[in-house]
Structures are given as C-alpha cells and as structure tokens.
Amino acid sequence: MTSIPDWTGTKATTCSWCGTDLATGQERPGRTECPECGSATTDPVPDPASLDRAYGDWYWPSSGNRFGRFGDFMLRRSRASAAKRISELAPPGSILDVGAGEGTLIDALGARGREASGLERLPSRDDIVDKTIFEVEGPYAAIVFWHSLEHVPDAGQVVAEAARKLIPGGFIFIAVPDLASRQARKFGDRWLHLDLPRHLVHLRSDALVAGLERCGFRVTEVSPVRGGQIVIGWLDGFVSGLPGGLNLYQALRRKSARRIRLSPSQRIGSIAAGVLLFPLALVCAAAEVRSGRSGTVYVEGQLRD
C-alpha cells in the first residue's frame, strides 16, 4: 500500500518558500526539494478540486471536534499554553490566528483578555472568516501560524504579507513540521507530518529562520519542543510500518473525522501497537529534542522597527 495519495494539479515550478526555480530540484514522490533552501514544495500543486477532496468532511467534521475526549483536552491544554506565551510577548493590539480551526487558540487568548480573530476554511463562528491574509485589513500586534503555514499556497509570500500587516515590534509565531528532523528522514514518504497533499510546503527549520529574517523579522526563539506533535510523529511512523494496514493517527480520531476506513480490529490493533511502542517513541522523541531539532519546529520573530 502506497502512503502517497493521488491528486491532480500543475507541475510545481518554483519553491513555495523561497521562490527558487525547481528545475534542478530533487524530485521525490509527491514533492520536489528546493536546490536553494532544501524545503520541499508539494508537486504537482493540487488543484482546488483535489484539495477539497483531500480535506473532505473528515478533516473538520461538521459534528465539531476531531479527536476523542482526551485528544480534545490535550488540544485545549496546548493552546492555553501557547496563548499564555503569545499574550505575554505581543504588544497591545489585536491578534490574528491564521488557520484557526475550531477557534481553541482564539478562546484561550480571549480568556487572557486579548482581542483575537481567525482565518479558516468553512468557518464555524463569527470571529473566524474564510479569507486569506491578503484579504484582511490589519494591522495586528501578532500573527499566529499554528501548524497552518504548511497548508497555505505560496508560504513565503504569505509570511512577507504577515510582516506588512504587523505593527512595528509586532510578533509572528509559527509552528510547522521540520523536514530536517530525524523522524522526517527515518519515515520518508510515510512520515505523518508530510500529510500530502494538504501540506503544500515542507519547511526545514533553518530555511524557516532564514526566510523570516529576509522578511524583516528578528528571530527571538527557535524551539524543538513548543510545536508539539513530536511523539505522535514517531509513534505513527512505527505503527504504520507494521503489517495489517494499521494507522494510529486515524484510529485516534473520532469515526466521523477519519480519512480512511479502519475495521474494528485495525483500530484496536493500531491503538494496542501504539501503547506498546509508546516508550520507544518517547525515547526517540527525547533524543530528537536533545539534538535541538525535532519533528516540529516553533519559531518566534519580532518585526524590526
């Protein structure tokens, strides 16, 4: 079973992060690596119909939350901790959450007295709108891309636009998978965080930092921990490498929020394997974090005056 799904679109010609011509880039299944910055651009670039199919109803089910009760609790906890940091660093003013999902981070910022709004496909509430960053007014005190920058077309131009929409001294907060991580190299085409074709760009942490500096940011923090989703990257990779069509990430989602159908025995098998392999995944994640570069990278940048 291939882990790369099929989709249609046009050939990627330039790196969606740094804009370099991809003619001499290394082609891999579903993506081409940039000869300049080493990040990969999803190739072909999926057409709108392919993206609609790829998100379908399962990614954001109309019934609300994506994960079981424990998963949703963890999601709220991680957003609360992100909101604390964001509200402490951002100067006074409103905060924009690009890729706001169900609005968990907006609520957590609101609980800290910060005015926040969001952008998302198929928004479910009034403070989230279906617009791109090019279509909103600003200015903002902070703009957040919490595991969303990898979903936008032309990520490099989007970050440049974010810089234009920030007040002087405003902050950008980005969490994305790190293509330079050990887990990305180990699992290759079946790495959880490749997530083709929904992820349109696959950034390396060094390219992310360099790009932010080009856009006028002073990078104040690079963390291999704060972006989260590191252990699950290892665990899902180990479980999906076992025979029997097991898939931990999908098994953890609610039935209505699964991309693929899992039989009851595949679901139980996936979770049982996940429990057994959890200690190993923890050890790998800890080693990865210690190396200073893990499955995800979190970066803070302050716009220079």
Ligand SMILES: [Zn+2]
């Ligand atoms: Zn590039």
